[in-house]
Amino acid sequence: MENCMIKKVAKISKDIDATDEVELSWFDMQKPNLTGVSKNGINFVVKAKFTHLHENDILVCEDDYAIKVKRSADEVFVLEFSDALVFAKTAYEIGNRHQPVMIEDYKITLLDDISLGDIIKDCYTNENINVEKTKGYFKPNGKAHHSH
Known part of the structure; x- marks a missing residue:
């Protein structure tokens, strides 16, 4: 039942390997506070430390789980x-x-x-x-x- 837990994003990185990904719209990428569900069904939350997200950003969670940001239409x-x-x-x-x-x-x-x-x-x-x-x-x- 690990998927029921919400992972907290601790930092945003570039050019590191990610084991998962999430598709976000332009509007969602502008939000300082964001919750989402990755392709692997992982729930995550991003808090206001970051201005906004960009395509190919890697969301690194507190447990080092890495989710790559992809752009949706x-x-x-x-x-x-x-x-x-x-x-x-x-x-x-x-x-x-x-x-x-x-x-x-x-x-x-x-x-x-x-x-x-x-x-x-x-x-x-x-x-x-x-x-x-x-x-x-x-x-x-x-x-x-x-x-x-």
């Missing part, structure tokens, strides 16, 4: 714009929600987040915006998801 919306003003207004509205975004030429990719539901709904009704819900690897511009 995120549920994202890809918004493609045919009009510069609509693009600017939509980017402004999303920015006011303090949500992380990936901005490219006439294209915004954002995480599927309940706080953006009304904006996404409006995008679907705008003929100048093509909306696609998909899975992808989210990598926001700048220092996204900061605290004030």
Whole structure:
């Protein structure tokens, strides 16, 4: 019944061997406090000592059990714009929600987040915006998801 015990992560290492791994979303990798379950069914907890996790970090537990962090695909919306003003207004509205975004030429990719539901709904009704819900690897511009 070792799997019922929760292992506490003592440190994060790089380039060491790991006996297990866990897939985490971009959002989960940003959390200072995280609980998870590895592929081998091991429950673990990471506390706020660490800023955030990166792909290929090795979570080393107090008993030296090592879990490699892998990146999972995120549920994202890809918004493609045919009009510069609509693009600017939509980017402004999303920015006011303090949500992380990936901005490219006439294209915004954002995480599927309940706080953006009304904006996404409006995008679907705008003929100048093509909306696609998909899975992808989210990598926001700048220092996204900061605290004030």
